Amino acid sequence: MDMVEQWLWRQWSHRGPFAAVMFPLSLVYAGLATWNRSRLEDHQRSVFLPLKAVIVVGNLTVGGSGKTPMTAWLARSLVRAGYRPGIVSRGYGRRNAHASLLVGPGADPAVVGDEPLMLARGTGVPVWVDRDRVRAARALAEAQGVDVVISDDGLQHHRLPRDISILMLDGRRGLGNGLCLPAGPLREPRATVGRADFVVNTGGTPRQGEYAMTLVAADRLHSVARPNVTRPLRTVAGRPAHGVAGIADPERFFRALEHAGVDLMRHPFPDHHRFRAHDILFDDPAPVLMTEKDAVKCRNLADERHWYWPVSAQPEPAFERALLQRLETCIRLKYLG
Template structure:
């Protein structure tokens, strides 16, 4: 069933990248969806005028389309860079894929991914900064400031319009871009593409940036690590010119598969839907071949992983021009807020 869902998702994206019969048939629903989204945005933006978050800044990292675009690697990079710059960052997340309490949960590196979600757990493990899962982003942001956080990062928060924000970072998949430019269900957009104008920075992963955009690279680590946490890592060449099972439960499994093939690894593809909750039998095969997966999937498989299960961490690399512009903008925002207190 998992592979079928992944296949179906890929086929739907094929339709979302063109304005064919499917888009035309769904267009009336798309217009209704876009109208409802805009009405809701205006309503929540009015409500947030009376909401304050006691932080130097709130930074939103998000996208406009269904699926992945590099939000998690950007969030991790951002948290680490702000900590290095002397800020005390914290991250609020919806915790998609988890079963968390609606009242909010603080995520630790030892949290259960079934409860908090795979991405918040990965972020907590990679950054060491406070991470809060809460369906109510405002409540989650305030919980972070109660823990001493002075810059709140909202992971996948662009459509959560009730949350005040000072800086918005829009992530775009360089291959898919905005698809056919239409809203759901005719296209992949969560809200009309004019929302792009509300972004302070636009970063493109896996493709060429356009005017006013920055390129973000996803750089693989120098070593693959055992999913069970034991033993030393192996360099990619240890798997080169060998068959291996490639398992990916992310928004765009092909991105991970292409990375493995670029390392000269002969892979057997096993795509699954984004945030898939793996069962032991889904990553165990009877041929003795290594099983390679993403770090996001590894956090869900650690408790039942075997010696031949490996994950390949990736990290974001951004241009120095973006880094300088972001830090300058943050400093300005913090200074203005301090003057208004």
């Protein structure tokens, strides 16, 4: 699967023969996406939520762009500003996908999803999973006292009204060739960029009107089996180690480990992979390093060799100031209206 994704991104990086062959299907996809957005945005007018605001975080492209770290950072920022935020998520890949659930810190990731569980544990704010994000947002407001809802990976979920939209861009890949699936990597036409309130560039050089965000890795590793147990990252530098990643862009994680001096043996898996013991148990004593997102699924499989390396979002300071100012304006206008 990883090889297929890498091949696709090579095709999506330019407008070559593959894009030309797929272009008619891309036009159909773009037309359907535009029609669906228009249809659901009309439905938004009939939806009332007892909230101060809804903030949507998402991206346009297939793959990772820092959405979940941004969601976690945003939750903490809103708490510091005096709001009572909560997070809604679909909980991709979970069993019983139609269930509507509050995510507790001890929840089963197979039931609630890996990213929602990581967000619940990492932020301390209420997290609700539901395919129907309107229902989830209402549940957070009525049952948890939330006043601002953050919709993780919610840019394409147009049924949920939004007051602020944050579009995340992978600074390395950008928008690829600018075409919709399957000729390019876009989930919606690129004109959607202009509809976003904020565009955040992760790991690249922001263009005019964009804000920069970096993913900052911790200087300590956490035990997967016992997260309160830590060790300095430098203790694995210069030593062989297994790198395990079931995320949208495993290479980003692997490159960061190698940059830290780890002699890495790569083990990439598809995003949201459901790990089994044989995926992470190797016939040698070398440490096994993974992402925090993967660690929530591997806790019951892990032993003393397994460690995760947390990362956190760090947007430029101007972004936080602009976001909170926009939020205050949205709330004031809503109450005046």
